[in-house]
Amino acid sequence: MNLLQLALAYLRARPLNTLLNIFLLALGVAMIVVLMLFTRQMEERLQRDLRGIDLVVGAKGSPLQLILSSVYHLDIPTGNIPLRDAEELRKHPQIKNAIPLALGDSYHGYRIVGTEHAYPALYGAKLAQGTLWQAPLEATLGAEVVRTSKLKVGDQFTGAHGLGEGGGEHEQTPYKVVGILAPTDSVIDRLVLTGVESVWRVHEHHGDHDEGGAEGEHEDHAAQEEHHANEAHGEPDEEHTSERTEKHADAHAEAHETHAAEGAAEVDRAKAKSENTALPDMTQQREITALPDMTQQREITALLVQYKSSFAAVGLPRFINSKSALQAASPAMESARLYQLVGFGVDTLRAFAGVLIFSAALSVFIALTNALQERRYDLAVLRTLGAGQGSLLRLILTEGILLAVVGALLGLVLGHIGTEVLGRWFEATRHVHITGWTWSPTELWLAAMAIAVGLLASIVPAFVAYRTDIAATLAKE
Amino acid sequence: MIEIHDMEQRYQQRVVLRVASLRVPKTGRTIVMGRSGSGKSTLLHALAGILRPTSGSIAIEGTLLQTLSGAALDRFRGRNIGIVLQRLHLIRALSVRDNLRLAQHLAGLAPDEARxxxxxxxxxxxxxxxxxxxxxxxxxxxxxxxxxxxxxxxKLILADEPTSNLDDDNCAEAIKLLFDQARDCGAALVVATHDSRIRPLFDQELVLEACA
Known part of the structure; x- marks a missing residue:
């Protein structure tokens, strides 16, 4: 029976009090661990997704929205840009590489992205099975898409209108799975990749089917953006479905009216479509530059740009923004802005966790002070049995430290479990993989801090125990 | 042998205890009697080394308590003095066995389960x-x-009012146990009490009067 065992015995003798103190401290530590693991993994993830992208060019609107929609595939796009403008921009001498993205449809909530092979290469993606898409309506799937959809190479699937689940399906134009990418732990994992021309073709078919004529994806986007705006407002499902159908129809009708005066352009577009279908060699083309005659009408959603040199950052964005239809957004700047926005919430939660830890320290202090009152005779008896003043000091400090150590350890465990549970929910709803089964060296500091808090909370009661006047205490018997 | 010479205990200039001389042989049994406030407990505390006399000396088996520093006095107390308090004050959080193990540990002795x-x-x-x-x-x-x-x-067992609130049978049993254990240890026994029932059982008696 040493002081450690005695301290444990005292803590066990007050189970409710002890558990409450441990739980309070654990809760504060767990909250900080969750925030730490979550923000670290999110930041790493966001940084990975930004890899190699110096600038994003898209339709005018919110630059943050452009980055969220084109780099992270989270938000709805700001709109489309003319392919002609994009092609012109690709020839700019300060641009080393520009990857087009055409968005508009999704499969089971995963976005279908019309792009080039350079896009998966940007993330160092490797094929797990099959090949990259070659012909229109061929698709290569990200690892996460395959994991949840169970699609295999050779399977067919149809894309749905809009960038979320629940849009009308393009049944006339099914995609064929030709390849599956190995996991990259980046945004690519949750994308369905295909050629830009596939996206155009699907929407041409969609236009034929619905309207009996060629309709550009711009109109589709108008409807989809409205659809997503509704989603964002969180309308109830039933209402949402019927309203979405109405709005979708309205958007199409409106688009028709807008384009009624563009008869000539419609004819050109139909011609372009038939040429696209008729020319087998074009279906082999991955480069959108291979469709020069179509660039007059075609649109894409965004261009991911790599500079030739960092000097381009000085003038290129300004040059692009001066063009009436285009907007250039810097992923680094917008991400920093995003961290700042999200950071406020994280800081608030962190402060709340700090308050919890402070409350735990206060609770430990109160518990030990009360225990001193209850145990003043015990302490005096310990002195009569030969315990020195230092032993009483160490006894109380040991109790405080034990509470803090157990609270900190429990907090770390709860934090990791909490992160894993939240991560699974996040994965199911946002398709972003966050795990609790990882650790950060900062956790050691956190544990040390929690233990220091316990130590601090017990210093005053320990000092009171140290100063116990045995004779005076026993005289009060 | 326990020896007290010219011991005086003051509290805020007031003398609360004065013992001119007391000698307790190695296995002697001494009863300290007196009314409440006469200084019985104060004497026991001074003998236990938890209260340092204002003046005079206390020697236990040749060791002068006033010569020992705080830590040395704590160690000495743990190894040489056993105290039975009026309200017992066992550590409620510990079992009977652990209460005794703790006493061994605090005296700096190795655990002795057989004992x-x-x-x-x-x-x-x-x-x-x-x-x-x-x-x-x-x-x-x-x-x-x-x-x-x-x-x-x-070497010395101190007991503060060990028989108060006990009926005659239990009183006799408690005293017998104390005597037996003191004899087994070869220890001197000093009992402070106002219970006159046990008075005849002791070799020596010290009656304290409240100091003026």
Whole structure:
């Protein structure tokens, strides 16, 4: 029976009090661990997704929205840009590489992205099975898409209108799975990749089917953006479905009216479509530059740009923004802005966790002070049995430290479990993989801090125990 | 041998205890009597080294208590003096066995399970080793308190009002246990009490008067 065992015995003798103190401290530590693991993994993830992208060019609107929609595939796009403008921009001498993205449809909530092979290469993606898409309506799937959809190479699937689940399906134009990418732990994992021309073709078919004529994806986007705006407002499902159908129809009708005066352009577009279908060699083309005659009408959603040199950052964005239809957004700047926005919430939660830890320290202090009152005779008896003043000091400090150590350890465990549970929910709803089964060296500091808090909370009661006047205490018997 | 010479204890300039001379032989039994406030407990505390006399000297087996520093005095107390307090004050969070183990640990002695079992068997508590104090009767608790006081084979056993609130039978039994354990340890026994029933059982008597 040493002081450690005695301290444990005292803590066990007050189970409710002890558990409450441990739980309070654990809760504060767990909250900080969750925030730490979550923000670290999110930041790493966001940084990975930004890899190699110096600038994003898209339709005018919110630059943050452009980055969220084109780099992270989270938000709805700001709109489309003319392919002609994009092609012109690709020839700019300060641009080393520009990857087009055409968005508009999704499969089971995963976005279908019309792009080039350079896009998966940007993330160092490797094929797990099959090949990259070659012909229109061929698709290569990200690892996460395959994991949840169970699609295999050779399977067919149809894309749905809009960038979320629940849009009308393009049944006339099914995609064929030709390849599956190995996991990259980046945004690519949750994308369905295909050629830009596939996206155009699907929407041409969609236009034929619905309207009996060629309709550009711009109109589709108008409807989809409205659809997503509704989603964002969180309308109830039933209402949402019927309203979405109405709005979708309205958007199409409106688009028709807008384009009624563009008869000539419609004819050109139909011609372009038939040429696209008729020319087998074009279906082999991955480069959108291979469709020069179509660039007059075609649109894409965004261009991911790599500079030739960092000097381009000085003038290129300004040059692009001066063009009436285009907007250039810097992923680094917008991400920093995003961290700042999200950071406020994280800081608030962190402060709340700090308050919890402070409350735990206060609770430990109160518990030990009360225990001193209850145990003043015990302490005096310990002195009569030969315990020195230092032993009483160490006894109380040991109790405080034990509470803090157990609270900190429990907090770390709860934090990791909490992160894993939240991560699974996040994965199911946002398709972003966050795990609790990882650790950060900062956790050691956190544990040390929690233990220091316990130590601090017990210093005053320990000092009171140290100063116990045995004779005076026993005289009060 | 316990020796006290010209001991005086003052509290805020007021003399609360004065003992001119007291000698307790090695296995002697001394009773300290007096009314409430006469300084009985103060004398026991001074003998236990938990209260330093304002003047005079106390020697236990040749060791002058005033010459010992705080830590040395704590160690000396743990190894040489056993105390039975009026309200017993067993550690409620610990079992009977652990109360005795703690006494061994605080005296800086190695754990001695055989000694614990021997003492508890001698006090009729062999079956209650793992019981917590609140699971025992008052009589059993008092025996545990005696066991704790003698577990380290002290040279001096001090008992403060060990028989107050006890009926005659239990009073006789408590005193017998104290005497037996003191004899087994070869220790001197000093009992402070106002219970005159046990007066005839002691070799020596010190009657304290309240100081003016």
């Amino acid at each position: 614990i079992e021997q003492v508890l068997a001698g006090l009729g508590l062999a079956q209650r080793l793992e019981a917590k104090p609140h699971e025992l009767s008052y009589g059993q608790q008092q025996r545990v308190a005696i066991a704790r006081a003698v577990i380290n084979r002290p």
